[in-house]
Amino acid sequence: MIDPNDPYEIQIAKQAKIIDALINRAERGHEVGGTAYSLFQSAIALQAEVWEKTKDLEKALDTLGRASSELEIAYQAQERIQRNLADAMVAMEGGFALFSEDRLQVCNSQFRQLLPDVESIIKPGLAFDDYLAAVNASRYLVHEEGEGSKARGRLAVTAQGPSGQRFSSFVMALRNDRWFQISYRQTSSDNMAVLQTEITDLVRENRREKNRLIDQQAHLLQAAFDHMSLGVCTFSSTGELLVRNERFGELLGIPLPLLKKGTRFQRIIEHIERHEILDRTSQDPEISNWFKALLRGETIQQRFRRRDGMSLDMRVHSLPDGGFIVSIMDITAETEAAALLERRVRERTAELTEANRLLQKHAAEQTKIEAALRQAKEVAEAAHTSKTRFLAAASHDLLQPINAAKLYLSTLTETVEQAEAKEVVNRLNRSFNSIETLLQALLDISRLDSSGVEFNVTSFSLGNMLQGLAEDLAPLAAEKGIKLTILPTTRWVTSDQRYLMRCVQNLVVNAIQYTERGRVLVGCRMAEGRLRIEVWDTGIGISDHDQARVFKEFTRGSGGKGTGMGLGLSIVERACRHLDHALKLKSRPGHGTMFSIEVPLAAAEYGGHGESPVAEAPPEGSLDLIVMVVENDADELNAMTRKLENWGASVLAASSTAEALALMQEIGTPPDILLADYQLDDEDTGIDTIRTLRAMAGEEIPAVIISANRERELLLLAREMSFTVLNKPVQLVRLRALIDWQTRGRAA
Template sequence: MINPDDPYEIQIAKQAKIIEALINRAERGHEVGGSAYSLFESAIALQTEVWEKTKDLEKALDTLGRASSELEIAYQAQERIQRNLADAMVAMEGGFALFSEDRLQVCNAQFRQLLPDIEPLIKPGLGFDDYLAAVSASKHLKRDGSETAGRPQPEHGSGPRFSSFVMELRNDRWFQISYRQTSSGNITVLQTEITDIVRENRREKNRLIDQQAHFLQAAFDHMPLGICTFSSRGDLLVRNERFGELLAVPLPLLKKGSRFQRIIEYVERHEILDRKGGQPVFAGWFKAMRRGDTVKERFRRRDGMSLDIRVRPLPDDGFIVSVMDVTTETQAAALLEQRVQERTAELTEANRLLQIHAHEQSRIEAALRQAKEAAEAAHTSKTRFLAAASHDLLQPINAAKLYLSMLTDAAGRPGAEDAISRLNRSFASIESLLQALLDISRLDSSGAEFNITSFDLGSLLKGMAEHLAPLATERGIELRIVPSTRWVTSDQRYLMRCIQNLVVNAIQYTERGRVLVGCRLAGNRLRIEVWDTGIGISEEDQSRIFNEFTRAGGVGKGPGMGLGLSIVERACRHLDHPIRLSSEPGRGSVFSIEVPLAAPGLASDCEDTAMEPMVDGSLDLIVMVVENDPDELHAMTQILESWGASVLAAGSTAEAAALMQEIGTAPDILLADYQLDDGDNGIETIRTLRALAGVEIPAVIISASRQKEFLRLGNEMSFAVLAKPVQLVRLRALIDWKTRARVA
């Protein structure tokens, strides 16, 4: 009937009600009538119930007593806690308050006494926001012109409250108020006086400022510049000693707070610095500073010291003045200017001398130009002479060889053939000598031209072997040329002339044995070697063997004029083909020439020096021959007619054109000398006759000229070039080759 979990007051009330009910029932039992037994039975039952209830009541009283004891203990603990809290709040240095459900529950005296004007409001039940509003509106707070500065503001929102702020009171006291919301929803407020901390920080700040000012002042004092700062009103703030020394201003004028205007007036009054144009040197500075411009001036003191004064504006509308001693720089600049003037004078004089020298040099250059023009004219004259010599010297030789050929065919008397053979050899020697002299002259000329091409060396060596075989047979020498399939890059004519000269020399200076021509690879070059078993060359002769008119073994030891090796040396030097000699007297010699290798198949149009065999059969062609030399024209006509050709002979292009128009048909082939009379030439003859005929007439130019331009025209106009003196075998083969396709 009694719930032990109920509070003790409720359990005691319920027990009292039960006891009262039992007593009332017992009293009503005396009023009931009946027999004695019934009364006794009722009394026994009632007594039993009374005993049970009494036991329950005793238990309840015992429980109530224990609960009362525990409640008393709790009350005592609560009172002790409250006393301890009160003691703690009293002992706290700062103010403390506890707000429960945003209402003030308890606080200490310091909390109430912080702001006297709100002390009457600090009572239990005061709202937390009302407390913050009262603190913010307190008259004891120091204002700085802002409505909310230094005042706490109520917080709005559902999150936990937490804040801390510092307040400055009117009597230079400082407090920090902080509050925090606990996990149970209560708010604790702490008021802590931080006046000592603020004042200590202020003193430390001032100390640091003073220390920095001391450091700054020390730095200023040790600077070579004079430094002085002024406020926006022109009051002196900071300066160093150097400032006063440079401007010669007394110390009383350089005290803190001195006006900039007074310092200027002192400097101007005592004329410490030079004036400009009679006006104060500092006029207009204030206007420039008000515009934010930087002022820079250079002055000279009475004692000769040069000063640079610069005034710069500062961000706080003040300005800084710096003074620098630039005497050394000024003196250096003056010295430099003096040196520049002296150097300018020297340069002016040097320029005058250079002009005189230039004038003299111009005169010398004019003389050199005239000398150069004279040399070029001489060179041109020499070139023309060589061209004329090539033509005029070889012209009669060519005609003589043609007549000798005719005589050889016609000779039948005994002894005539031997005479003609000797005459042929004589003319061959003259031809060889003239060719050698002309080659040396061309190679010594600064305008020597070379036709560099790629060609098959093997076929040319084979042709040379066939050409020189009769000479070797006549001398009783075995001539052997090792076959080669290599291609090289060089001037074909000069290279073959060099190899031929070496082989001819080897044959002529070998009494018995053999001459061997072969090729060896030497990296990316090919070494062409000529071996002989001849008389050899001594070391003394090896140093001069390549000179003109020099022969091994002394004069009279061999045929020829000693020009072959000279031509070899000149040609190889121009072509950059190294030439080497190894020889031992009595055992023979080895000459070698190194030439660059070329890729097979990259051949250019080249001249074939091989000796073609004489073509058999009659030459059933109409041949136009244009030659200005009557003897050579007659001889060439006789040779061609002996071959069975019908010859049209002309001495110029005009005569050739007239002959072709007269017969009414174009010739089968045209043979024209390059050099004709009155500026006429064989190339013009080819152009004219081809234009008249309307077809490309096969043509051969006969000339001693080997210029690149001449050979290029031959490739462009499709005509062949045959060198003088003419080899009849070569001429017959060339005519047959040029007309073969036309006849077919």
Template sequence: MDLGAEPPHIEPATEQERALAEENARLRRICGALIERVESAGMGGGAPYGAFEHAVLLAEQVRERTDSLHRTLEALEEARAEAEAANHSKTRFLAAVSHDLLQPLNAARLFASALEDQALPEDAGRQVGHIGRSLKDVEALLGTLVDISRLDAGVLTPDVAVFPVAELLDVLAEEYRQLAGARGLDLHYVPSGMVVSSDLALLARVVRNFLTNALRYTEHGRLLLGCRRRHDGLEILVGDTGPGIDAAQQQAIFLEFRRAVASPEDGDRGLGLGLAIVDRIATMLEHPLNLVSRPGQGALFSIRVPYGRPRDLPVAEAPPGPIDIAGMRVWVLDDDPAILEGMTALLDGWGCRVRCVATPAALEATSRRERADLLLVDYHLAPGDPDGICVAERLCRRHPELGVVVITANHDGELKQRARERGFDYLLKPVKPLRLRLLIANRREANGA
């Protein structure tokens, strides 16, 4: 239809119709002029409507692709939500692993330690020693797997504090000097009086892994443990005279299940996760790692730790002497009967007077009749019961002189801080009997007994 053409002439009947007809004619003339102008200003070839249709087509394609992008983004969001749900499930599983799997291991370690303290025939004593070492191997492997999963899940939080580096390195030097001597190696240790700021337990895990690797792969020569002062922190060093690591492998060994050399001939049980854990812990703590090594010339691993201010150190307590803990009154609260039986066997062997209970209600009843020097309480109790710290707080209001040791498989820094703020000691499962005995001795000294 030609919008600019004049309509058939019809004589208007009224004045109003005449005015409308004139206005209609005027609008048609304007419309015709506009169409002529558009056509004259069109693209080469005189196809303005073709350009318009092309633009409409492009707009439709943009709309379709935008819709496709929105659908892709929605699918990615659903995948992300599923991944987060899987991660939360993994976190819950790890919590169960930490507690439920370490519970029987903790009980086995307690029983084995109780047997080691008894006078046994030579053959039986040797077998108990083998059991203890095998349990330590299981503890190390399980602890490694749980730690790597916790680090990946982001549920392991650091508990940073200021401490003398000698508090960490003196103990490790003595421990690994004996292990190195058993393999015919020397450990050269250079002490340091510097103060650092870090998570003591996590930093110990890093240096232990360095020392374990050095010990594992060094057949002749010596190991080195020491420190070097840098302008931005204290560099803790572990060196060895082992086979060394080729430059092409020095990045790969920090990946899971990777080793620089073949497994040692003596039957190594590691999983190749030690340095992967080191890398994750160092990243979380923001402590730079370094490795210097050449094939045939050994390796030197290091981690750089921020300096701490000496004035921020906690007030030091005098180390306990050879105190006899016989007669110490100890309450034990745990919902696992095997743990209670193992604790009874261990503490009875040390001469302590032990009262073991499985529920907070039973402990409340006991506390009304008796007094104790120390409470050993599991953090995770039976479902429906308060946690161990809450139980201990309630008992301490009735017995202000009561010492408390919270025992748990939970490595969370916030939980450690919560226990420390209340003046409670903190032990991780599986419980190391020597560390437990030291805490009991400290309590006896604090009581002036």
């Protein structure tokens, strides 16, 4: 029934009402009547309740007394704090005021008395914005011209702090040169504290320090002016002298009374003209109009010469305030140096002109020499071209009879039975082989020395090439009693197959010729991502002196018994240089020699491109085929026909494409294989023969071009048209193997 949270006065009132209700109830019980015992019992119960309520009442009264004491103490503390605050505000040097809910609560006398015309409204309850408006309107504030509105604006501006509280601080100037700083800040309890601090002494001290610094800077500036080698003088916007140094008067010869502050620029100009201080020949006729030009904001630069010979450089620049500054420099030394430099330039120009004349004369002579050299070069190139054409024609014309002779000798070897006659035939074979080797070497050197040499660089199996060399050179090694060993390899390389084979063949032949006993070994090994082909021999070796010259043409090592002309190693060196294959030589005299060629490796393929396939063994038996032979040389045609007939073939001989076509039409069937010379009569070629016969037959007749032409275009054309190129002089073993390989599918 009693809420302990209610004030003590309310709790006491409720307890009194409860007690009265209980007493009234007890009295009504006596009036109703009852037994004495029930009355006594009710009285005892009522007394107990009264005692309990009395205790609660005493406890409540005690609590109320303590609360009253604490409240009295709080009142006393508040009064003491208010007295201390009033004492502190009175003791403060500046004005202080506290605004609560934007209304003035308390302030000190300094705050009220700062502005006499505002003092009357500064009372508790004054709104903060009204206070700011009154301060803005006070006649005791001092505003500079044009700054009144700005000052009032600053008084009304407030800023927001990080927590959203307002704060501001500004300086206010009063009459009699007094200065105050007004600061107000919103406290955490949303009250506004305003503080007025007089800063008159600080402002005056800053003003004195500023004036002192200005004076000091003026003295420093004047000292700098006085110690400058440059004459400097500044003028106001009206042309009156402001600041100058002594050098200015010295350079222009102007007396000191005329250089006092306030002298007009026009007067100084008139003095210079009147006393002819400057040489009239060096004066600008418009010098009297300089002042007008400066008023228009123009920049002036002029050089003068005094009558005593001194050269002056005068520059006049406008200043931002409308004035201008005049600077004068003594440039006598520079002028004399420029004159000396100009004289030297003229002298040097004359020297260069003469040198240029001599150079032009020399250039004319050089042009004549270059023209003569160009003509000589053209003659040499024409001679070289003529030589190349001659060798190309000679390669065909010389190899034609050699090829025919070898064919006849091959037929003669098979038919001659007398021992003495066979010996003669064998000697003839060796002689023709020597002629063929020498001619091939000369042609190779000619091609490698030509500027337009071309290579057919492809990827091929090195093992097949080395196997062919082993078969070709084995008889030469056996004839001399030398053991020739060529180790097999499965590596593929990238190079010109014909030239690489020629290089290795020359190295092996050279090793056999210069080895009297022992062996010649050819093998391959890896060398830093490339393949090194090495040729070892146990021959006489090469001395250090000869190692530097063995690669020159027509050079052979000393002490050797070689039968060649000394061209083999020269061909190897030229070919390796063009193909970018590293060629190395190691040798010990009396122990042997090692030559090596490094070639790039290539990925292995299932089929390679070469000039001709390599047969595992020379085919034997009768050649039961129809062979069409097209050759414009009658002797070679006859020799080739007889050789093929000895092999058992049926030969159709023709000297041109037209004859070959007529023969095929006559027999009514295409030949099993076509052997054609590349270069025929009247611009006819073996290529034309292949195209014509294949077109007439409607099928791809196997074909072989027999030619001394080793150009790349022919090999590319062979690859495109699917025919084989066989070089002259023809090796009969290879020819027979090639015919068998080309016709194997047709025979099946």
